[in-house]
Amino acid sequence: MGEAVTWPRVVRLHELARGPVTLDLAPDAEQRAAIARRLELRSLPALTARVTVRPWMDGAEIGGRFDAVVEQVCGVSLDPFEQPVVGDFVVQAVPAGSPHAAAGEGGELELDPDAPDAPDVLDGDAIDVAAYVVEHLGLELDPFPRKPGAVFDYAAPETEASPFAALKKLTEPKA
Template identity: 60%
Template sequence: MNQAPIWSHRFRMGDLARGPVNLRLEADEATRTALARHLGLRKIKSLTADVRVRPWLDGAEIGGRFEAVVEQESGISLEIFDQTVEGPLEVRLVPAGSPNAPDPEVEIELDPDAPDPPEILQGDVIDLAAYVVEHLAVELDPFPRLPGETFDYQSPQDDDSPFAV
């Protein structure tokens, strides 16, 4: 069963016939609330993205930047704080059956400096908002803490242990 996405902005590949397209996406409050629940955040106060879609080989290239302000709880002090999360959007897509698609039979050598291989686009519609959410999820700190806050663990000095001898 396919679940409807929380935030969606559909872009048709045919719209690239006239050249690159620039868009600004902004999630409304209801969408941000649902996304915060989905991503395990207290709150998403803002989420915007400047997206550029342009033709690339026989597919498309998505570029741009996103920015969000999220409310998180420090894993050290349990204080609530706002954190700005931002990053680039970089995705390349090719249609299914494209000669430019990665061959699933060939083992790819991972190079952290090389661009990711293109994703396979099923159909002729790209959900740009889904890529924004994906990139936001990757940039979130799984162990948030206030700026400058450090974890200073000191083991207990308990001499009452039977193994202290």
């Protein structure tokens, strides 16, 4: 997922002192094209999101919902097709040096699949809300997309293809 998305929507931690910030996001066609390239989609005809950033510990909680229409290539028929993708997400983020951040390098890390995810650690005091939308859109994409109605129809060859079958034909007496 190479290029950077040119769709920054930044909320700074100090802005949350007045309370939650809600954003309605909708990238333009050029920004959707850049997002589609980043997510390796054929195209991204539509993307909207409503995201609320609220104070959490010494950082923020970012939660929202996105609605998108993605165009992918069917892994069976290789035909392009569009499909809706909808998702909800909630993540926490804290500034670097926060006591609520996950243990850094050298510290022990316990893996508990049932535990909530550790908060993201911000580089500064800026939260790129649009980046979280794009990240979670990417997580909702089917890595093996299949066009509705596409069927993989495979029939095994009827002839025996083993090398021993070829040897058997050479050793059979000819009539």
